[in-house]
Amino acid sequence: MSKLVISRDKFIGILKAHSFYFKRQVASHQSWEGMVDGKRRLVSVDMNYKAYSGWLLNSMIRQSGLLK
Numbered sequence: 001m002s003k004l005v006i007s008r009d010k011f012i013g014i015l016k017a018h019s020f021y022f023k024r025q026v027a028s029h030q031s032w033e034g035m036v037d038g039k040r041r042l043v044s045v046d047m048n049y050k051a052y053s054g055w056l057l058n059s060m061i062r063q064s065g066l067l068k
Contacts, residue, residue: 004068005053008045011060015043018066036065 012032020034020043032043043063046056061068 003053004057005051006057007051008047008049011052011057012045014066015045015064018064020064034064039065041065 015032015034018034018036020032020041023031023033023042025031025047028047030045030047032045034041034043041064043060045060046052049056052060
């Protein structure tokens, strides 16, 4: 089984496509807010990486409420 890897720009593009918007940035973390299934979701995106995989990607997907 291969590991899922996604670039930072692609991940942010997916958030934008699902109507998430940039809320703020503190140090190297951006906060993106959106509505999924009638619930407000806040996703913390770590800008230190150019690509995400493993636990970090899974954590951001879980925060967003979107499906893989």
